Amino acid sequence: MENKINNTAENATKNMASNLVLAEGQNCCPKCQSDWDGGSILETFIKQREEGVKVWQGKSDEQIEADMKESYSPPYRWGKNIGIEIQGGYDGVGYWQCPDCKATFNRFTGAETILPLR
Numbered sequence: 248m249e250n251k252i253n254n255t256a257e258n259a260t261k262n263m264a265s266n267l268v269l270a271e272g273q274n275c276c277p278k279c280q281s282d283w284d285g286g287s288i289l290e291t292f293i294k295q296r297e298e299g300v301k302v303w304q305g306k307s308d309e310q311i312e313a314d315m316k317e318s319y320s321p322p323y324r325w326g327k328n329i330g331i332e333i334q335g336g337y338d339g340v341g342y343w344q345c346p347d348c349k350a351t352f353n354r355f356t357g358a359e360t361i362l363p364l365r
């Protein structure tokens with residue numbers, strides 16, 4: 248069974264859940280303090296080269312780093328938080344959700360928000 252998020256950004260901003268706020272650049276959950284840092288992207292790709300992943304074969308660490316920087320943004324680390332995009336709302340990630348406690352925060356205001364599921 249599939250839960251589909253179907254809500255407008257305008258409606259979502261009315262659904263403030265608490266006074267918790269996700270600060271700009273904060274990399275842990277304001278609610279449960281779970282660490283959202285998923286580790287170094289470059290280290291992941293170098294490890295993949297050692298494991299035989301085809302795309303990295305024959306490339307130096309520096310070449311892998313240059314390739315990575317074309318597709319990812321600083322600080323070049325994986326995030327465990329889940330990006331949510333609302334159909335009909337902002338064209339891109341509008342909310343961040345904690346993978347552990349499922350608390351959801353507005354990307355722009357940082358406010359904890361309840362997104363109705365249908």
Ligand SMILES: [Zn+2]
Nearest residue numbers: 276279345348
């Ligand atoms: Zn959490």
